[in-house]
Amino acid sequence: MSEGTVAFQRTPCPDCNGTGELRIESENINENFEVEKQTVITTCPACQGLGFQVPGKSGASG
Numbered sequence: 044m045s046e047g048t049v050a051f052q053r054t055p056c057p058d059c060n061g062t063g064e065l066r067i068e069s070e071n072i073n074e075n076f077e078v079e080k081q082t083v084i085t086t087c088p089a090c091q092g093l094g095f096q097v098p099g100k101s102g103a104s105g
C-alpha cells in the first residue's frame with residue numbers, strides 16, 4: 044500500500060496517536076476478589092475515530 048496523493052497534510056491526533064482508538068484500562072474485581080485488568084477500546088472522541096485532527100471545528104470553549 045502506498046498513500047502518496049494526499050491533498051492536505053493530516054495531523055495525527057495527539058489523543059490517540061493517530062490510531063483513532065482510545066484504550067482505557069480498567070480494573071475489575073471478580074468474585075474471588077482478584078483484580079482483573081480489562082482494556083476497553085473506545086472510539087477517540089477528539090477525532091471521531093479518524094486518527095487525525097479534524098480541521099473543521101475551531102471554536103473556543105463551548
Ligand SMILES: [Zn+2]
Binds near residue numbers: 056062093
Ligand atoms: Zn484521536
